[in-house]
């Protein structure tokens with residue numbers, strides 16, 4: 001059960017050692033507005049050097065139907081996957097940007113679309129995000145290990161409140177102050 005524990009030291013090395021791939025939400029995680037979160041580029045480089053797959057996901061403007069994966073937009077492929085009741089494409093096209101994010105991300109279907117392009121075992125994948133109600137919920141629904149980073153929207157107190165209330169789908173397994181903290185768990 002997720003208990004929102006701080007990820008550091010031996011626990012961090014252990015978790016990263018077992019991890020094959022890392023999914024990052026972008027805004028509030030890798031960058032804030034126009035500015036990169038300090039250490040984010042270095043972390044991505046270190047993860048790549050350690051042989052971990054990384055994927056950066058962000059739904060962008062509904063008109064563009066965009067999902068950024070890595071440094072290249074692969075959205076047309078991802079978005080064209082049919083999704084249960086109505087397609088993700090339709091959701092993105094008709095909803096506002098914010099609604100599209102909510103529709104798309106918590107659905108495990110998004111992960112299925114991703115893994116069609118980039119094979120990832122959810123049990124050995126970290127989902128790193130800044131929003132409990134989207135990123136962390138999405139990670140739980142897909143069976144990933146979830147990490148809340150505190151450089152974005154959600155606060156630690158909110159995660160602790162969800163834990164106290166027994167709303168476990170909204171409680172991350174771990175939290176870090178910033179994704180830069182994850183570098184301590186990687187070798188040189």
Ligand SMILES: [Mg+2]
Nearest residue numbers: 025027028130
């Ligand atoms: Mg975010």
